[in-house]
Amino acid sequence: MFRTVCKKVESLLGAYIEKKLPLDEVNFVKAHLKKCPVCYEKYITMKNVLNNLRFEYEKLINEFEKIEADRIFNIREYENFYNNLSPYLDDELNYDESIKFRTYLLKSKSARSELALSYNLRNNIKNAFELYKNGIHPNYSKNIINKIKKESVPEKKYNYAGVAIIIVFSLFMALLFLLFGYSYINEAYADNIGDIGSKEIKVFEIPDEEEFVEFTFDEQQNFLLTAK
Amino acid sequence: MRKKYKEMNVFELINEAKKDNYQALEELIKREQKNIYTAFCFLGICCENASDLTQEALFRMSKGIKNLKNPATFKAWLGQIISNLFYDELRKKQRRPNPVSIDTFWVNDGCSESSALNICDNKCNPDEKTLNSELSDIIRKLICELPDHFKIVIILRELQGLSYDDIAKITQTNVGTVKSRISRARNKLQESLKPYLS
Numbered sequence: 001m002f003r004t005v006c007k008k009v010e011s012l013l014g015a016y017i018e019k020k021l022p023l024d025e026v027n028f029v030k031a032h033l034k035k036c037p038v039c040y041e042k043y044i045t046m047k048n049v050l051n052n053l054r055f056e057y058e059k060l061i062n063e064f065e066k067i068e069a070d071r072i073f074n075i076r077e078y079e080n081f082y083n084n085l086s087p088y089l090d091d092e093l094n095y096d097e098s099i100k101f102r103t104y105l106l107k108s109k110s111a112r113s114e115l116a117l118s119y120n121l122r123n124n125i126k127n128a129f130e131l132y133k134n135g136i137h138p139n140y141s142k143n144i145i146n147k148i149k150k151e152s153v154p155e156k157k158y159n160y161a162g163v164a165i166i167i168v169f170s171l172f173m174a175l176l177f178l179l180f181g182y183s184y185i186n187e188a189y190a191d192n193i194g195d196i197g198s199k200e201i202k203v204f205e206i207p208d209e210e211e212f213v214e215f216t217f218d219e220q221q222n223f224l225l226t227a228k
Numbered sequence: 229m230r231k232k233y234k235e236m237n238v239f240e241l242i243n244e245a246k247k248d249n250y251q252a253l254e255e256l257i258k259r260e261q262k263n264i265y266t267a268f269c270f271l272g273i274c275c276e277n278a279s280d281l282t283q284e285a286l287f288r289m290s291k292g293i294k295n296l297k298n299p300a301t302f303k304a305w306l307g308q309i310i311s312n313l314f315y316d317e318l319r320k321k322q323r324r325p326n327p328v329s330i331d332t333f334w335v336n337d338g339c340s341e342s343s344a345l346n347i348c349d350n351k352c353n354p355d356e357k358t359l360n361s362e363l364s365d366i367i368r369k370l371i372c373e374l375p376d377h378f379k380i381v382i383i384l385r386e387l388q389g390l391s392y393d394d395i396a397k398i399t400q401t402n403v404g405t406v407k408s409r410i411s412r413a414r415n416k417l418q419e420s421l422k423p424y425l426s
Contacts, residue, residue, distance in 0.1 A: 082411075083407075083408070083411065085411060086407070086410050086411035086414050087392070087407055087410075087411070090385065090392070090410070092391070092392050092407070117418065118414060118418065121414060121417060121418050121421065122386075122414075124363060124364075124367060124421070125367055125371075125382075125386050125417070126386065127363075127364060128363070128364030128365075128367040128368060129266060129270070129364075129386065129387055131364040132266050132269065132270070132364060132368065133262045133263070133266050136262060136265055136266070136269075138261050138262060138265045138279065138282060139261075140257065140261050140279075140282065140283050140286055141254045141257040141258050141261065142254070143283065144257055144283065144286050144287050144290055145250050145253065145254050145257070145290075147287060148250075148253070148287070148290050148291065149250070151291070152248075
């Protein structure tokens with residue numbers, strides 16, 4: 001009887017320590033622990049073990065979180081470095097960023113080797129440009145200068161003064177014509193009339209048709225017109 | 229007289245060229261033509277088109293130099309001309325196919341394979357052609373293979389030596405975009421150059 005109760009309590013101990021038992025069973029276990037020293041001892045050791053376990057677990061979790069945070073921080077720092085690498089080469093970073101960049105360079109060896117690699121690449125690209133430039137001999141200068149000169153010829157400024165003088169002169173002439181031209185023509189017309197008037201006008205008198213012409217028909221009935 | 233212009237600073241030359249001084253303009257063209265030609269070649273434009281475009285760029289430069297207010301912005305302005313011409317050329321490319329050079333001929337059995345005629349190149353001695361030049365050829369090909377946005381950015385930066393702000397203005401993007409494009413272009417180049425550099 002006694003053993004069976006002990007066994008039952010023992011099976012319930014774990015749940016009791018974690019406080020997951022219904023109320024009547026909690027009371028039952030409490031009452032038994034007060035009575036039975038063997039079970040009480042078991043209870044104490046079990047409690048200690050569980051507490052230790054929990055403590056260790058929390059410690060581990062904390063450590064892991066710390067490491068993870070460090071790792072993420074490192075990744076972020078590295079990403080920052082990686083993004084700033086080419087602006088740093090071009091000297092386009094502002095003061096704060098360049099200081100951050102340099103401190104990171106001092107910290108990590110891989111960063112330094114990466115910087116050296118990108119310097120190398122940049123030099124190679126520049127060399128490629130220079131080599132290519134030395135290999136070609138374009139000569140467009142004369143061609144283009146000629147083209148420019150040709151284009152600039154029609155753009156020469158007109159002699160506006162000359163044009164103005166011509167326009168003024170023609171206007172002046174037109175004015176003269178308006179003022180005196182008509183009167184001159186009128187005078188000439190009047191002179192002509194005068195001339196005609198002064199001469200004798202011979203008026204030819206047209207004779208009557210009947211006196212002048214005779215209509216006859218010849219033998220073949222042809223119409224004949226004969227003057228008298 | 230010529231020597232005088234050869235010793236002149238770029239800014240002085242620009243100021244002289246603004247006053248319709250053709251000799252100064254000629255010297256300026258002589259200084260810039262190689263740069264521009266190289267830029268177009270590295271942008272992946274074939275030789276004939278590159279020389280046409282270079283002439284066009286130089287012509288625009290000499291035509292517009294009178295309207296350039298600040299000589300300090302000359303490089304950026306030139307970069308603008310180059311990038312405009314490059315994008316124009318890209319637009320044209322979509323409409324018409326690439327011109328076929330006479331130097332390439334079609335192999336009889338099909339149109340898929342073509343090879344250049346082996347005409348010897350007397351421009352430079354074989355002694356001068358070291359491993360370095362080989363590497364530079366590879367770099368040129370790799371730059372040509374980059375996407376268009378990366379290409380123009382890296383050439384404006386490395387060849388013309390423009391600042392990020394100027395490049396952002398020319399390509400009509402943010403400075404951040406320019407930054408990321410340059411670094412991505414460099415990373416791509418580095419990755420594809422790894423086997424040659426080791």
